[in-house]
Amino acid sequence: MVATVSTVAYLGLEARAVEVQCQLVPGLPNFILVGLPDKAVAESRERVRNAIAAIGLSLPPKRITVNLSPADLPKEGSHFDLPIALALLGAMGVIDAETLSGYVVVGELGLDGRTAPSPGVLLAALHAGGQDMGLVCPAAQGAEAAWAGQVEVVAAPDLLSLLNHFKGTAALSPPQPGIIESPLRTADLRQVKGQEVAKRALEIAAAGGHNLLMVGPPGAGKSLMASCLPGILPDMIPSEALGIM
């Protein structure tokens, strides 16, 4: 039986779908990884082997083949550890592969089975949202992934708690979107003396998202008032914040 788990490969600011396929066949015990893995991905075998040992399981004495499909797309980064581990556990029958079919999985694994952050989780979350799938990622990146909005995020601190989550024994609580650092304080509209009409126009423009044209002689306070605008703009909603990222 071939167990498959979805993940992504990052190409610049784009996330491309990658399927991790794992099959166990009788033969000399071996663990082979194919599908254009770079050095970090190839080393994933050792991290996965040890992480699985850390949860008290040993690899079956069979020929284990993991393929990263599409095979001609170069795979870079350490985020393939977790999907490879889950595909392998699926092939071993430890975890139900069906449960995993609705998730895109990314994350690095430590030798002790803990998950570690790797760059690009927000891209993976947006990709998962586009495919109507959920996302499995390291706990440290849950807050970042939750910014993607309508995506079910499972943020796991380690492999064991992820298995328990999917078995239904101990559910992981969904992460909340991280807090945006408040922007540098700009000029305050209170320091503008008089100019009641101009201030009112500024407020209406900020509230309604309108354009604004300022006309006046040099020194009339145009630049000062323009610099006050960011301070009275409403907070960005997540999709706007992602748009200017």
Ligand SMILES: Nc1ncnc2c1ncn2[C@@H]1O[C@H](COP(=O)(O)OP(=O)(O)O)[C@@H](O)[C@H]1O
């Ligand atoms: N209504 C006002 N209240 C407080 N300071 C003002 C006001 N109008 C102008 N100033 C001050 O005068 C200076 C020139 O204003 P500025 O905004 O640069 O003018 P503009 O861009 O229209 O040429 C700035 O130091 C500004 O702080």
Ligand SMILES: [Mg+2]
């Ligand atoms: Mg000016």
